[in-house]
Amino acid sequence: MPTVEPATRSTGRPVTIDPESVARVAMELFSRDGYENTSMEDIARAAGIGRKSLYRYFATKADLVWGGTEPAVEASVVQLEAGAAGRADDPLSALRQSVVAGAAALPDLAVTRARLRLIGTHRDLLNRSYEALGSQRDVTLEHLKAAGVPAATARYACAAFIGATFQAWLEWAAGNDPDPAPYLEAATAVVRLPQGHGSVGKQL
Amino acid sequence: MPTVEPATRSTGRPVTIDPESVARVAMELFSRDGYENTSMEDIARAAGIGRKSLYRYFATKADLVWGGTEPAVEASVVQLEAGAAGRADDPLSALRQSVVAGAAALPDLAVTRARLRLIGTHRDLLNRSYEALGSQRDVTLEHLKAAGVPAATARYACAAFIGATFQAWLEWAAGNDPDPAPYLEAATAVVRLPQGHGSVGKQL
DNA sequence: CAGCTTATGACACTGAGTGTCTTTATGGAA
DNA sequence: TTCCATAAAGACACTCAGTGTCATAAGCTG
Numbered sequence: 001m002p003t004v005e006p007a008t009r010s011t012g013r014p015v016t017i018d019p020e021s022v023a024r025v026a027m028e029l030f031s032r033d034g035y036e037n038t039s040m041e042d043i044a045r046a047a048g049i050g051r052k053s054l055y056r057y058f059a060t061k062a063d064l065v066w067g068g069t070e071p072a073v074e075a076s077v078v079q080l081e082a083g084a085a086g087r088a089d090d091p092l093s094a095l096r097q098s099v100v101a102g103a104a105a106l107p108d109l110a111v112t113r114a115r116l117r118l119i120g121t122h123r124d125l126l127n128r129s130y131e132a133l134g135s136q137r138d139v140t141l142e143h144l145k146a147a148g149v150p151a152a153t154a155r156y157a158c159a160a161f162i163g164a165t166f167q168a169w170l171e172w173a174a175g176n177d178p179d180p181a182p183y184l185e186a187a188t189a190v191v192r193l194p195q196g197h198g199s200v201g202k203q204l
Numbered sequence: 205m206p207t208v209e210p211a212t213r214s215t216g217r218p219v220t221i222d223p224e225s226v227a228r229v230a231m232e233l234f235s236r237d238g239y240e241n242t243s244m245e246d247i248a249r250a251a252g253i254g255r256k257s258l259y260r261y262f263a264t265k266a267d268l269v270w271g272g273t274e275p276a277v278e279a280s281v282v283q284l285e286a287g288a289a290g291r292a293d294d295p296l297s298a299l300r301q302s303v304v305a306g307a308a309a310l311p312d313l314a315v316t317r318a319r320l321r322l323i324g325t326h327r328d329l330l331n332r333s334y335e336a337l338g339s340q341r342d343v344t345l346e347h348l349k350a351a352g353v354p355a356a357t358a359r360y361a362c363a364a365f366i367g368a369t370f371q372a373w374l375e376w377a378a379g380n381d382p383d384p385a386p387y388l389e390a391a392t393a394v395v396r397l398p399q400g401h402g403s404v405g406k407q408l
Numbered sequence: 409c410a411g412c413t414t415a416t417g418a419c420a421c422t423g424a425g426t427g428t429c430t431t432t433a434t435g436g437a438a
Numbered sequence: 439t440t441c442c443a444t445a446a447a448g449a450c451a452c453t454c455a456g457t458g459t460c461a462t463a464a465g466c467t468g
Contacts, residue, residue: 012445050448156391163367187360216414
């Protein structure tokens with residue numbers, strides 16, 4: 001099985017393609033010529049690789065855009081784990097803070113904005129949101145369940161939280177405000193845990 | 205422009221294709237052979253029409269599945285308008301009730317369940333949710349704004365509401381409980397309007 | 409019947425995504 | 439150093455979704 005363990009691998013032909021730079025090339029073409037006017041063939045040629053090789057690193061065209069959002073998820077996970085030990089107000093506050101802090105930890109907000117603007121203006125990319133937000137959904141749900149929120153409530157709150165957060169990101173990207181924090185805070189404020197929320201019991 | 209005003213149209217070749225029955229045929233094929241194993245060509249052939257004609261009524265393969273969810277949206281809109289004149293607790297309660305009542309007004313829950321099960325188990329169909337829930341999003345947002353909820357809050361609450369509701373529908377469909385109401389009620393309960401909610405002013 | 413209008417479909421094309429097989433490049437064993 | 443196992447890279451061919459163009463069928467109105 002390829003594409004696993006980039007660490008302990010000393011045999012076989014070495015990797016020559018850098019996915020990051022390929023994605024960067026693709027984003028440039030998308031910006032210059034438009035998303036739909038740029039074919040996978042165009043991208044492969046511009047990146048100096050074969051079309052099939054391109055598909056080996058990016059299973060779909062949308063992944064060239066959405067792939068760059070992984071750091072945001074990872075950043076929020078880091079923030080979540082860091083804050084998990086510390087004060088645990090209530091599960092949603094922790095999530096809210098981790099999303100905001102994760103956004104602040106992103107290396108280049110300009111790139112993030114460009115990416116989200118592209119997403120926000122293309123049917124295909126918007127539609128990928130359900131799938132693309134999967135890992136964010138996973139960690140969010142995990143956190144809520146770990147905090148003792150009943151499973152069903154956790155799933156609904158998770159879905160609501162992800163939906164509102166994505167909306168916030170899109171709105172921030174569409175405008176020109178430098179800081180996404182106010183958007184994320186306002187958006188996540190619409191989610192609540194009804195009745196027995198909090199880290200009280202482990203009612204499944 | 206075709207496909208408008210199905211009413212006052214007395215000239216030209218009459219319609220012979222019934223989109224409803226075509227969609228029904230498609231759903232049967234999807235159930236029997238699987239969504240990805242059924243091509244648009246297969247559907248056209250089974251429906252006794254040309255492939256291009258099929259595309260005239262269903263722009264995408266996913267529309268053959270998602271198209272059937274329109275009645276649910278329309279039903280909830282009817283409920284919303286009916287209740288709008290009556291008691292207006294708060295904007296979210298009205299939405300909650302309209303969704304539940306809309307579900308109860310659906311003619312055939314078994315078909316709805318089959319459809320949602322198909323959606324819930326296919327990447328492609330799940331991804332279409334963003335686009336497919338657009339009209340539901342529109343009416344929801346409209347209601348909130350009409351109720352005087354600040355626009356930004358309304359958009360976030362709307363996104364959260366739609367996300368939670370969709371999750372509820374998927375979970376109901378995956379199980380065997382006859383009534384979706386409890387799912388919808390529990391899901392929509394996680395959304396709230398922070399601070400100055402309610403039909404007090406018309407702050408834009 | 410003539411002509412207008414609209415539904416249907418035949419044909420051809422682009423491009424996404426996939427499977428198979430070949431080639432290339434490296435580290436390690438003989 | 440030579441050969442071999444291993445894995446990256448790409449060439450090739452294919453399926454199918456979705457689109458555009460154009461021809462034809464079938465009603466209605468005059």
